[in-house]
Amino acid sequence: GQQVMQIPQYQHVQEGEDFTTYCNSSTTLSNIQWYKQRPGGHPVFLIQLVKSGEVKKQKRLTFQFGEAKKNSSLHITATQTTDVGTYFCAGRGNTGKLIFGQGTTLQVKP
Amino acid sequence: GAVVSQHPSRVICKSGTSVKIECRSLDFQATTMFWYRQFPKQSLMLMATSNEGSKATYEQGVEKDKFLINHASLTLSTLTVTSAHPEDSSFYICSAAREQFFGPGTRLTVL
Numbered sequence: 020g021q022q023v024m025q026i027p028q029y030q031h032v033q034e035g036e037d038f039t040t041y042c043n044s045s046t047t048l049s050n051i052q053w054y055k056q057r058p059g060g061h062p063v064f065l066i067q068l069v070k071s072g073e074v075k076k077q078k079r080l081t082f083q084f085g086e087a088k089k090n091s092s093l094h095i096t097a098t099q100t101t102d103v104g105t106y107f108c109a110g111r112g113n114t115g116k117l118i119f120g121q122g123t124t125l126q127v128k129p
Numbered sequence: 130g131a132v133v134s135q136h137p138s139r140v141i142c143k144s145g146t147s148v149k150i151e152c153r154s155l156d157f158q159a160t161t162m163f164w165y166r167q168f169p170k171q172s173l174m175l176m177a178t179s180n181e182g183s184k185a186t187y188e189q190g191v192e193k194d195k196f197l198i199n200h201a202s203l204t205l206s207t208l209t210v211t212s213a214h215p216e217d218s219s220f221y222i223c224s225a226a227r228e229q230f231f232g233p234g235t236r237l238t239v240l
Binding site for chain 1: 174175178228232234
């Protein structure tokens with residue numbers, strides 16, 4: 020069945036450093052979504068990518084969808100302590116279901 | 130934006146009891162809602178898709194007789210964990226509107 024792999028599992032950075040998390044699907048996706056979950060909280064929708072090769076930016080966050088629509092990345096420039104949390108990608112395949120990656124937990128040292 | 134609420138936010142129950150969790154869409158009608166389960170430090174796993182006016186669709190490995198889902202109206206879906214056991218302790222989260230809006234979650238602890 021469809022699988023979505025996300026790496027790394029954990030990332031510790033110094034405040035001001037950049038951060039990237041990668042997502043790979045075993046099958047071609049119709050779209051991919053990114054969520055942020057703070058400790059003790061629920062996932063909060065960040066963005067959805069639909070088109071092959073799409074790149075979207077939200078302030079310091081840059082989201083990319085691969086040309087083959089099987090991989091995606093989230094890059095944060097100059098991390099801040101408020102960026103702490105777990106970032107999940109979630110891919111929607113031909114079944115219509117949204118399959119979540121394992122998540123990348125980001126810790127930012129001030 | 131769309132808001133999804135869940136009740137209760139936290140519940141502690143004894144083994145063998147049943148627990149009902151409500152998921153409401155507050156400002157839109159949701160013909161479909163989704164129920165996820167998240168164990169500590171793990172990802173969200175889709176349990177079932179709740180369809181208004183019809184039977185829920187369960188994912189492989191999820192017992193439909195244990196996790197009863199009712200979607201009686203366009204704004205309310207309920208998940209009942211029947212005869213709960215300690216291994217059912219988890220964070221249960223519902224979502225609606227093409228899964229872009231998640232409820233705040235219900236943390237279930239079964240003693």
